[in-house]
Every structure is written in C-alpha cells, then in structure tokens.
Amino acid sequence: MPKAILYDSTLCIGCRACEGACAERWGLPYNDKIAADETISAHKLTTIVTHGDHFCRRLCMNCLQPACASVCPVGALQKTALGPVVYDAAKCIGCRYCMQACPFQVPTYEWSSRLPRMRKCDMCYPRQSAGKLTACAEICPTGATFNGERDQLIAEARQRLAAKPDQYYPKIYGLSEVGGTSVFFLSAVPFEQIGLRTNLPGEPMPMLTWRVLELLPDVVSTGSVLLGGIWWITNRRAEVARKEGPRK
C-alpha cells in the first residue's frame, strides 16, 4: 500500500522539530541560522515557512506521476510502489531538468560542489521500507505532520474537514493537483495564502510531454516514407531531364 504524509497547517506550531529530524536523517548540519532560513536547499530538504499567523511546510510532494521522474534522461528518479520518489545519484548527469520540470520547485542542487548531486526529500524511503515512520512525522509533537497509508490519510483529512468545517478551508491540497501527490495539506486559509501553487493542471504533468513523444514512431516512419518518396520522384525527374535535356 502506498504511503503518504498529511500536513495539517492548523495544528502546526512552527517548532521546526521536523527540520531538525530531517537534517539528522540526511546527516546534514542543523543550527539556529539554518533554521531561520525558510527556504529549501541542498542543505535543508524541508522547511517550515511562516505566513503571518499560519505555518506551512515545504517538502517533496512525491507525486503519483512525478514530472521529475518522467523528464530525467537517465532514469535517475523513480516512483516506488511504496510512494516515495527516489533518486540514484550515481546515474545523474546533472542536467537539472527535474528542477525545471517540478511544478513545486522542490529539487535543489549542490551548486558549489565540484561533483554535484540533486537533493530532495524522498519521504524517508529507507525508514518507510523498514516499516518506520518518516523522521518528520515521528518527531512532530502536535501531529501536524502525519504519516500513514495514502487512502487512510485521505479519509482522515476528509473527516477533519467534516468535523470542524469552520476551522478549515474546505479542500485537501494534493488530492487532484498534477494528478495527485503523496503529501496532502490542510489549511485554515486558501492555499495560495500559505504559499502553495494553485494554478497547477489537474492532469499528471508527464502527459504534457508524452502526448508529443508518443508520436515519435509515427513521425519517423511517415517521414522516412515521405522523404524517401520525394527523393525517388525528384531524382527520377532529374534523370529524365539529364537524358532528354540535350535533345531539346
């Protein structure tokens, strides 16, 4: 069963424990200065972002049909059956198409490294494979970040919306965005007010390029026949002209 994360902004107190746990999981340094920088980078794969009275989290959405995995020329990114989108740094050539393609601007790059890698949250694939919770969910003191089966989390989110309709903006972010993600957001205010993109297509992003790419065999076969045929006709015409030319 695929796993997912439910982040409930109304329960988040902005303690940043998830940031620290995430840094520990990746072996990255974490201190007050890093905590104060509310952007994700190759050195900080998740962050709490303050929007006035509200908090929001930034982490990889681990989309059901990820744009990053579809655009990667070497297949370094893969969507696992468990849910996480994982990255094989040994394959990566550093074209950064995943960064360009990601509608959530999640993948980051080790810009100052001589042998750089892309970095992003992988929803704690190793931990979840071993039956453990993601590091962020495990440490969250309020249950704002909640980790579990995707279906159950959707049911849970719907239940929360139904139970306290006055406390929530009545939608689950991540249910339909780009064909669905593995991270859901609940919020007290409309999602764009906590920095989430709301202009995303409802269909999976990979379809946008696949619609064109799937025509490739047709273009090649039709093109070969067409060009070969044109060559055959025009060349014949030139041959005839060559033979008949002097007689005119």
Next chain:
Amino acid sequence: MTVRLPKITVWRVIFAAILLSGAYATYLRIFYGLGGSTNLSDKFPWGLWIGFDVMCGVGLAAGGFTLVAMVHIFNIKQYRPVLRPAVLTAFLGYLLVTLGLLYDVGRPDRMWHPLVMWNPHSVMFEVAWCVTLYTTVLFLEFLPIVFERFGLHKPMEWIHRISVPMMILGVLLSTLHQSSLGSLFLIVPEKLYPLWYTPILPLLFFVSAIGVGLAMTIFESWHSARAFGRALELPLLASIGRVLAVTMSVYLWIRFLDLLHRDAFGLLLRNRTETWLFLLEIALAVVPTALLYQSRIRRNPAALYFCAVMVVFSFIANRLNVGITGLEAGSGTHYIPKWSEVAVTLSLVAVGFAIFRVIGQHFPVFEAHSPQSGLSEVETKEADPLAVG
C-alpha cells in the same frame, strides 16, 4: 631565423580577449563548480548556457538539414553552392553545442549516461540521442569535403553509396530534435509565460528552425564572400530570401492562430516586460518578412543581409524568451547571467567563427561540386536572375 608574429588587428584583439576571459571562466567552472561560475539557483536551474548555447546553437545550425533536404531530397540543385558551408556550419554548431553542454551539465564526466541508461518518456533523452546521432551524420556529410581535399577517391565512393539514406536520416533526426527543444518546455505550463507556452511549441520550434537555417545560410554566405573575397551568389541568395519570406509567413501565421485560439491577445494589453519582449521578437520577424517580399530588397545584398540578420535576432529573442525570460516570473525569481557565463558563450561563438574560417581557407567548402555533365544546362537556366530574383 625570425618568428613571424600574426598581424595585430582590432578583431584579433577582441578575439584574444574573449578567449582569455573564456579560459578564466573555464577555470572557475572546473574548480568552483556551477555555483562559482554561474548565477543559476534552485529556482532558476537553466540559464544562458541552455537558453543560448544549446537552444540557439542547435537552431542556428538548422541550415544544414534544411539545405540537405532542399538539394538532395527535393533535388533543387541550384542551391548546391551554399550546401557545403551550411553543412559545415551545422557540424561546427553541433560540436560547439556539445562542448557548451560539458560546461552546463553538473557531471560532464557522465555525458554518455543517456546512451546506456534509457528513459524513453524523457524529452531530454530523445534530444540526447538525436543530437548524438545527428552529429555523427553531419560528420559523415562533412567527410567528403575532407576526402576531396586529400584526393581520396575510394572512401568517397563508400560515402556516396550510403549518402541518400544517411541524408534522409539526418533530416528526420533534425525534425525530431529541433521540435523536441520546444517539447522540453511543455512540462512547465505553470512557469512559462502564456505568450510563449502553447501545446504547439514543438511545431513552432521546427518551423522557426527552418526559417533561421535559411537566414543563417544568407548570413554566412555574405560573410564568407567578404572574408574570402568571393563573389556573392546573389541570384541564389535572393531565391533563398524568397523561400525565407514564405517560411516566416507560415511561422507568423501559425503563431497568430495559436494566440487567437488560446485567447492570449489580451495579454498584450498588460504593461509587463514579457509584453515588450514578445513584441520585439515579433517585430524582428515581421519586418524582414515583409521586406523580403519585394524583389528590389532581395536583389540588394546589404538589404538581404540585413533581413537575414533580423530573422536571426528574432529567432534568438524567441529562444531566450522561452528558455530564460519567459520563465522568470513563473519561477518567482530574476536571473542575469554572470560574466563567466557570458564569457564562455562568447568564446564558443568566437571559436566557431575561427574554425569556420580556417576550414573555409584550407578545404573545398566554397567551390561548387563539379556539375554532373548534363545538369549544367538546367543550372544555367535556374540561375537566371529573372527566374529566381
């Protein structure tokens, strides 16, 4: 014994300055990574090296496949004299694009990975394969020039035997990856400004590549005529100018229909940078197209050259808009290339010009093929300025 130093001219000084700055930028790129040599960021992962070096470089080399198709597949032999320079431009163009990619890609030591690690769902994978194969084809199309130079008749015959399928393959590969450079951006509907984002990006990229391929042919003929003191093939170039006018008209008409069907004309009322950049790009395409319909413009070398240059600039503006400026607002950031990015780009262009010149001087690039016996009559008829100008 005296060592003869090359004569110092303004152009040589500029050339040396560009290469020196390029060498220092290369040092920065190698030892300080992309962070030390570019202004790229997590929010803006592609910059000048993709927007110009790759997207414009591949397009500006499109004259190769356009003229191969015209001369060898459509059998319009009158264009033969400009075929070899176009193939040479394309071959050098693709080599420089590959060299540029070695700068841009984070792990250039793994550039070969797409050839063995496949992901057919990736446009980038398709582009990588097409560019690799097409560079090989261009090499084979360029080889006869080398064989002819050294009088190697036997290999010339081998090449000749595979030439037709090879040229068809070359045109197909070009069709695929010229359009695919547009498909690359189909995945960013939320980032690319709607004046440029359209599902028909691949079609627009393909048609504009043909246009700029023709314009580059006029451009390089004009320059090589000056550089090598040759006579300009004016009737021939005038006739290419006519094809260019039609191609650009088709291109502009498709763009008009695209904006119309997407109800995007309203965007032009907004006073935004994107609006002005779009208008600049369109104006640079409309003006030469309109001018090229007049025969007195086509038959005036300076005017014809000026029109070709405008088409080239319109093309560059379009690729930069799609690849860089049109993405800025949607990515929520600004990007201005670092000096070292510009230095590498200028160096690549300068190296391209220099190699072209050296090959043009020492190889039979500009002499037309010895015309096959019977064809000469047809050729004289076609080259009649009244028929083509």
